[in-house]
Amino acid sequence: xxxxxxxxxxxxxxxxxxxxxxxxxxxxxxxxxxxxxxxxxxxxxxxxxxxxxxxxxxxxxxxxxxxxxxxxxxxxxxxxxxxxxxxxxxxxxxxxxxxxxxxxxxxxxxxxxxxxxxxxxxxxxxxxxxxxxxxxxxxxxxxxxxxxxxxxxxxxxxxxxxxxxxxxxxxxxxxxxxxxxxxxxxxxxxxxxxxxxxxxxxxxxxxxxxxxxxxxxxxxxxxxxxxxxxxxxxxxxxxxxxxxxxxxxxxxxxxxxxxxxxxxxxxxxxxxxxxxxxxxxxxxxxxxxxxxxxxxxxxxxxxxxxxxxxxxxxxxxxxxxxxxxxxxxxxxxxxxxxxxxxxxxxxxxxxxxxxxxxxxxxxxxxxxxxxxxxxxxxxxxxxxxxxxxxxxxxxxxxxxxxxxxxxxxxxxxxxxxxxxxxxxxxxxxxxxxxxxxxxxxxxxxxxxxxxxxxxxxxxxxxxxxxxxxxxxxxxxxxxxxxxxxxxxxxxxxxxxxxxxxxxxxxx
Numbered sequence: 001x002x003x004x005x006x007x008x009x010x011x012x013x014x015x016x017x018x019x020x021x022x023x024x025x026x027x028x029x030x031x032x033x034x035x036x037x038x039x040x041x042x043x044x045x046x047x048x049x050x051x052x053x054x055x056x057x058x059x060x061x062x063x064x065x066x067x068x069x070x071x072x073x074x075x076x077x078x079x080x081x082x083x084x085x086x087x088x089x090x091x092x093x094x095x096x097x098x099x100x101x102x103x104x105x106x107x108x109x110x111x112x113x114x115x116x117x118x119x120x121x122x123x124x125x126x127x128x129x130x131x132x133x134x135x136x137x138x139x140x141x142x143x144x145x146x147x148x149x150x151x152x153x154x155x156x157x158x159x160x161x162x163x164x165x166x167x168x169x170x171x172x173x174x175x176x177x178x179x180x181x182x183x184x185x186x187x188x189x190x191x192x193x194x195x196x197x198x199x200x201x202x203x204x205x206x207x208x209x210x211x212x213x214x215x216x217x218x219x220x221x222x223x224x225x226x227x228x229x230x231x232x233x234x235x236x237x238x239x240x241x242x243x244x245x246x247x248x249x250x251x252x253x254x255x256x257x258x259x260x261x262x263x264x265x266x267x268x269x270x271x272x273x274x275x276x277x278x279x280x281x282x283x284x285x286x287x288x289x290x291x292x293x294x295x296x297x298x299x300x301x302x303x304x305x306x307x308x309x310x311x312x313x314x315x316x317x318x319x320x321x322x323x324x325x326x327x328x329x330x331x332x333x334x335x336x337x338x339x340x341x342x343x344x345x346x347x348x349x350x351x352x353x354x355x356x357x358x359x360x361x362x363x364x365x366x367x368x369x370x371x372x373x374x375x376x377x378x379x380x381x382x383x384x385x386x387x388x389x390x391x392x393x394x395x396x397x398x399x400x401x402x403x404x405x406x407x408x409x410x411x412x413x414x415x416x417x418x419x420x421x422x423x424x425x426x427x428x429x430x431x432x433x434x435x436x437x438x439x440x441x442x443x444x445x446x447x448x449x450x451x452x453x454x455x456x457x458x459x460x461x462x463x464x465x466x467x468x469x470x471x472x473x474x475x476x477x478x479x480x481x482x483x484x485x486x487x488x489x490x491x492x493x494x495x496x497x498x499x500x501x502x503x504x505x506x507x
Contacts, residue, residue, distance in 0.1 A: 005068065007032045007196050008053060008084065008165050012062035015048055015220075017405060019397025022048040024220040025062065030165065035187060035197045037207045037228055040217035040240055041439045043395050043407040046200055049217070050167055053198075054079040054086050077106075085163035087154045087171055095143025095150075100125035102142045103157050132156050133182050146299060147346070148175045152182070159186060166190060167198040172206060176297055184210055202438060204233055218242050241439050264288050265324075267457040268340070268426045270309050273318035278304045280482040281318070286426065286457040291448065293472030294461045295497050301481040302461045303345055306428045309459070310342035311335035322425055339425030343415055343432055345461075351415045354404035358396050359385045361403045362417045388417035393443060409440030416447065427451065430461045445471060465494045477501055 006029040015023040023045045030036050040046050051057045053064055055073025063070050066082060073079040076086065093102040100118075101108075103125045111117035125138040132152045136145055142153060151171060158166050168187075172180045187197055187210055199211055207214065207228060214231060216224040216239045224231075224239050231239075266285035273282040279301050286292045294302050307313040309320050314330040321327065322338040335342075344350035352361055362385050385399050392413040396406055403414055412432065419427065429448065433441040448471065452458050462468050468475055475492050477485045477500035485500035487493075 005032070006030055006065070007067060008198075009065045010049060010052060010059075010062065011065065013049065013052055013059055013064075014061035015045075015052060015057055016060050017397075019401065020405070021220050023052065023059075026217060026220060026222045028053075028215055028222070029225075030196050030198060031213070032196055033191055033194045034212045035191055035199055035210055037211035037214040038198055038200045038217070039202070039207070039214060039236070041407075041409070043219070043410065044217040044240070045220040046217055047169070047407070048220075050086065050169060050198070050200070054084055054167065080161065080163070083162070083164035084167070085158035085161050085165070086167040086169070087151070087158050088169045093142055093150070093154060093157070096141055098139050099129070099136060099142050099145065099153060100138040102153060103128065103138070103160065105157070107161065128156050128160060129153065132186075133179060148179055151175060152179055155183060155186065159190070163195065165196050165198070167200075169200045170202070171199075172201065172203065180206075202436065202441070204236065208233070216240055237438055267323055268309070268459070269321040270305075271319055271321075273305065273308050273320075274316045275304065275308060275313055276316055278313075278481055279308060279315075279318075280480070282308075282478070282481070282483055283318075284459075284476045284483070286459055288455045288457055289452050290473050291452050291458045291460055291471055293468035293475040293492075294459060294478065295465070295468055295475050296478035296484070296501060299480075300478040300501075302478055303430050304481070305478065306342055306430050306459065306461060309335070309426075310340055310428055312342065336422065339423075340428065341419035341422055341424040341426070342428040343412075343419060343430060345430040345434065352403050352411050354402070356403060357400050358389070358394065358403050358406070358414055359399035361414050362388055362399075362421060364418055384421050388421060391420075392417050392447065407436075407440075409436035409444070412436055412440070412444065416444070420451075424456065426457045426459070428459045428461075431463065432460070433462070433464070433467065465497055468492075468497065469494055479503065 009029040011027050012025045013023045013027065014025050026045060026049065028049060038046050038049070048057065052059055054076045055078050056076060058072070065071065073082070094105070100122045104121050108116045109120045109124065122138050129136065129138065132155065134149050134152050136149060142150055155171065171183060175183065190197055199207070201207055211228050213226060214228040214236070215222065218240065264287050267288050268286040271283045273279050282301065282305050284292065294305060296302050304313055308315055311330055311332040311334055319326055320329065322340060325338065327338045327340065328334040353364065363381050389399065394413045394417065395410050403411060406414065432448065433444050436444065448458060448460065460468065460472060469492055472492060475487045475497060476483060477497060479501055484503065487496050487500070
């Protein structure tokens with residue numbers, strides 16, 4: 001596909017942060033009416049490039065051109081008004097506002113005297129969202145919807161804004177299969193209308209299904225751009241990682257063993273967990289050195305089960321026992337004292353403290369343990385931080401770098417380091433590889449495998465069935481807040497998990 005007259009491009013883009021060159025004179029060109037994949041490991045520069053294109057960051061050198069003209073957007077609103085909309089992985093709308101207000105924010109229909117016509121706005125919002133498979137009361141706060149529905153609202157908003165360029169950052173990470181199909185149909189419609197899409201995803205099957213061309217970044221540099229159909233998957237992975245094909249194939253970077261069979265008594269025993277309209281008598285057990293997968297569709301109760309075990313969701317009935325001791329329900333502090341640690345699904349909202357440094361984020365939970373007579377030794381803190389930064393290979397300019405400046409994969413490693421510093425007995429991992437690149441995903445998966453090998457009990461929640469099959473000793477399947485089945489050993493297959501989710505257990 002010719003890009004002789006790109007609709008949006010970056011030329012010689014250089015962006016430097018303290019101690020880190022995020023973009024190293026990289027270039028990117030988006031053709032009109034094309035779907036362009038932007039890929040690379042975490043820290044490769046993808047997010048920085050998007051923020052440069054949309055006015056979040058100003059370049060140190062180089063330029064951005066839109067429709068052939070040099071532009072310098074001072075903020076994302078300017079870019080949006082010019083016709084460039086962005087849908088971020090973490091939905092960047094206003095959770096306290098109604099669904100309808102979010103959909104029309106800045107473009108509200110007006111009636112007499114210039115006042116917002118709320119009835120017309122709500123009616124139009126309901127109509128638009130039904131087309132995206134979202135059936136919700138548009139008067140409700142956006143934050144009351146699930147992440148998948150919020151993502152569809154963000155998509156609908158970008159499309160309704162009549163954007164000529166739509167940037168999608170991991171748009172399917174929170175979507176169910178039917179929502180993914182709707183997203184892909186919408187992308188096809190945008191393309192047919194001559195609009196352009198920048199598509200950022202680590203799900204290779206998605207890229208090959210919908211993208212025309214691909215640009216690969218590594219360490220802030222452009223390493224490849226061209227038609228995606230001409231690039232084999234293994235070659236694409238090798239370009240992203242900067243490793244030769246034989247090494248990638250030998251390591252099997254998308255796989256990890258996860259087989260830690262244990263016949264010991266369960267270290268975690270959750271029995272009859274109930275929370276009205278959310279959990280219905282959920283029971284499961286995890287033994288030392290065992291990885292138990294938790295499968296199910298969005299809304300099946302996966303995250304709620306983890307939060308109930310971790311004390312973050314109060315229970316109507318049921319109990320949690322760790323190492324033979326009952327853990328008081330509804331108390332996060334009690335769960336942590338018992339050795340239960342939860343890595344939440346939404347690391348931005350529920351995990352990292354973005355204004356603090358890498359060092360402060362890692363030791364946040366462990367400070368009481370490090371204190372002697374109420375005083376914390378800086379040397380002890382430094383030793384803990386250095387230990388886990390080395391072990392998890394956290395890429396940062398140093399412990400003092402603000403954690404919000406790290407890539408998504410490295411932020412996830414910081415959260416893992418925080419809880420590993422607590423010497424947990426049970427680790428609850430809710431979508432631990434969501435939205436991180438192939439290389440970081442392999443590292444996190446290998447670390448989970450290693451931790452289980454050291455005797456840690458792991459509950460692994462993932463919407464990626466391949467990840468569950470390859471990484472779990474057993475899989476508990478949830479449906480509508482209840483246990484729909486349990487698979488073990490050779491019975492842990494994608495087909496059997498899907499059958500349990502669907503309620504088809506005849507075999």
